[in-house]
Amino acid sequence: MNNKVSMAVIRRLPRYYRYLGELLRNDIQKVSSKDLSEKMGLTASQIRQDFNCFGGFGQQGYGYNVEILYNEIGDILGINTIKTAIMVGAGNLGKALGNHINFEKRGFKLIGIFDVNEGVIGKVIGGITVTHANELSDFLEKNHVDMAILTAPKVETENLVDLLVSLGVKGFWNFSNMDITRQGAVFENVHLGDSLMTLRYAMNKNE
Amino acid sequence: MNNKVSMAVIRRLPRYYRYLGELLRNDIQKVSSKDLSEKMGLTASQIRQDFNCFGGFGQQGYGYNVEILYNEIGDILGINTIKTAIMVGAGNLGKALGNHINFEKRGFKLIGIFDVNEGVIGKVIGGITVTHANELSDFLEKNHVDMAILTAPKVETENLVDLLVSLGVKGFWNFSNMDITRQGAVFENVHLGDSLMTLRYAMNKNE
């Protein structure tokens, strides 16, 4: 067990979780660090080191029980406890995320979607009816909201964040294409443009 | 100048590029590693090390010329030379990417969008008319396509990739939620679900 787990390890956990989930769906009950290392393109040593940051989930001479390991990693990530989330911005990206991301399997429950565009208000996305953004403060006072997904344009987002933080939102999944940080809240800033440029670089390298 | 530049450095380049672009838009002509370090939350030393992987772009006693540095990083990333791209999958995510990503500023030009769903065929996304996926092979034989954006469901994507690779596609921006690799092509596998789980972890840590 290790109290200071590095970000590099944490970023690998969701990937382990995906591969273990697949084994589970295929009714595979045990897996060794060697099996996993071949599947995932990591070293067996690294895998064992990673898992042992959190305690010994394996059994010498046997390997790891897939189901136990899967659940342990889920617990470490915190996704077995649900937090509430709202989405601000119901454009194409909002629709894509709302309809296709399985929030409940990742520790969140979507409870509200907001937009300023009359064209989408009243529409249903991922089972939630889109509400006008001017009801946002009201909603936040009446409902406990842990996390906000930011899929609105940059300008609108910038003003919004402070309001949301002041009303108790503690986490942000931010697609606004700018890095945001605020005291007392955590931000997962997603930069799809950066990802695309990295691909462009890799393609030249590969030529 | 350094021949073996680490992935850690490369992943920071798009971020430098964004910050420099912002300085440029604000008509700021020079920047020191210290200025940048404060803006970006890195050490000045790391910034200088990063830039010096590719050669000396600065001037002692002065700093860096923003425009020169911006263009140099663009060149390193390869985004000042355009490669062709198609998108397979014109659902909400495809629409979001097609309409909102500025491909040309990131080294790509979108020249075709394909889907199997009759409902979207003929619609225009990001200036491109959606075509039926059964015309894909034809299109690839008539047009040189460097990169494919995979925004179709998992099942459809799996079969598609080998076809695309065999027809000369050399890069993939993959949103299908599975890791893909193939000889002779590079993949940027985007896992939004992993990003969301990392946020969930960070929120518990922050409590």
Next chain:
DNA sequence: TAGATTGTTAATCGATTAACAATC
């Protein structure tokens, strides 16, 4: 010239890999 800031080398820190005793 004096001050500022780079480019670069050396020191430190952290992450990955190797090795092997423990043990199922």
Next chain:
DNA sequence: TAGATTGTTAATCGATTAACAATC
């Protein structure tokens, strides 16, 4: 018991930070 594979320590490798001479 013999074989397999973990948990863990030690060795290596790589990335970040510190320091400072070079020089604009």
